[in-house]
Amino acid sequence: MANFSPFELLKILTPRMIARGLIYPCRAAFHVTRSSQPDLRGLAFWRAVAAWLLSPPEPARPPLEAFSFPGDITAVEAGERGAIIIRAGGGALRVLPLAPDLLQIRVSLTGVFPEAFSYSLEKPESAWLPVEMSVRESDSQIELSTGRLTLVIEKSPCRLSLRDGDGLLFEEIEGVGHHAPDGQIVWRTALDEDTAFYGLGEKASRLNLAGQRFELWNFDPGGYDRGDDPLYMSIPFLLALSGGRALGLFFDNPYRAWVDLGTETPGLLEYRAAGGEFRLYLMVGTPAEVLERYTELTGRTKLPPLWALGFHQSRWSYYPQDRVLEIAREFRERRLPCDVIHLDIHYMDDYRCFTWNRDRFPAPRKMLADLREKGFRAMAIIDPGIKVDDQYAVYREGVRRDVFVKYP
Incomplete structure (x- = not known):
């Protein structure tokens, strides 16, 4: 805080x-x-x-000894769309090449892989063109290669390592673990000790996240200092850089999760999730190539209007209406560049989204027109939640139509 x-x-x-x-x-x-x-x-x-x-504020994180791991490989099968399915005593692993530099890896305890649903993907697996992947098997391991990357799978026990043309990128410690009592999953892998990590969304940290531990759980702290975690935005994507090589890891799982980036052992990555399927996308290349592939997978931001790229003036609420217009006037009189003025929650009627407080903003339409005449756009906050209030029509309609997100 x-x-x-x-x-x-x-x-x-x-x-x-x-x-x-x-x-x-x-x-x-x-x-x-x-x-x-x-x-x-x-x-x-x-x-x-x-x-x-x-109830506790967050799920307990069991020790590694409480997790079950895949064990030895028992069979190798060809799946749909060029996938390879690896079966082991503790479940199954599915490897699907989506591009020569992009692999999808899924783990199933039941050995069944239904059509993958995702909140995150712009381009689902069915939209990718077929990719040729060679399969070589020996007594001790299975080698899957697309030409750009090679996945080596040890048979006893089932463990993965990933290589590109320049050598080893990572090596699993013990495969994906599952905690039966509550459904938690864990995955640990070793990278180079000097690996730099970037990503995970909004973090009050230095740019390189190595040597730290983070929680992926969207949270409104009100205010925060350096090191406070979690914050408002969580994105389960990591860009790992070492020796000029880049590795992208996208964990397609919306559950609450924790990522340890070598707090005890440099280069050791540990990913835990409170539930859900382990579904990982691996991509290799230069940093630009990895980000290009990641955005192809998850979607790219639409080109914003020119004014949105200008200067924004924002704080915890400008009100009442006269104060907003005064701010705009002062900017122009002082010849300070400004394109957008933000309105925080105090423009609302008692914090109800889609409403105006008519005491503070008696003529919002005229205010917006006056701002526009001076060259300003107004940007009003809308919270991703609706106030619980039986006198509030939006709340009543949401309850009647059963549209609100519910706890499981």
Whole structure:
């Protein structure tokens, strides 16, 4: 949490905000329980509310000894679309080449690989052209090669290593582990000790993430200092650089996850997820080639309008309406470049999305027109959540149409 002076805290925290902050966990527990367990009544309902309030803030992370691992390979099969399926005592591994420099790796405990659903992919596996992948098998290992990269799979126990034309890129420690009681998965692999890691979304860290541990769980901290984690945006993609070579790792799993980038052993990468399937995309090449392939896989940002690339003025709320117009006027009179003024949550009617507070902003349409005349665009915040309020039409409609995301 960021450090605020007492004076700053007095400006930010009103008695009403403090009271709401204290009440919020109870209200959240009530509404989550009501939504997720609608049939509960009476004492059973209130017990469920209490259980939600007393639940740990994050899942426990079991020791490695509590995980089961694939074991020895028992069979090798050809799958659809040029995939190779490796079966072992503890499940199965599916390797699918999507491009000469891009592999998809999936692990299944049941040995069955249904059509892969993803929230993240712009280009699903069915959209890629076939890629030839050679298969060589010996008594001790299986070698899969596309020409650009080679995946070597040890048979006893099942472990992967990845190579490109210049040598080894990584080597698994023990394969993908599974924790049966709660469905957690773990994957550990060794890279060069001097490997630099970049990515994972918004992190209050130095650019090179090596030697640190991070959580992938979107969280609104209110304020934060260097080293605080997690933050607002999590992206399970890593760019690993060593000796001029780049390796991209995209973990296509939306569950809460933790990534350790060598806190104890330099070059040792550990990925844990609270559940879901282990589905990893591996891509090699120069940094530019890896990012080109990653964006082909997950989608590319549309070209923004020119004004969006200009100068933005933003803080925790400009209000009322006259103050916003005053800010705009001062920018122009002082000849300071500015293209966009941001409006934070205080433009809303009691924090309800898609509304205006008519006391603070009595004529929003005119205000926006005045800003536009001065060469400004206005950008209003919209939160990805709807206020729980029976007097709020958007909330009532969302409940009626059953459109809100629910806890499992």
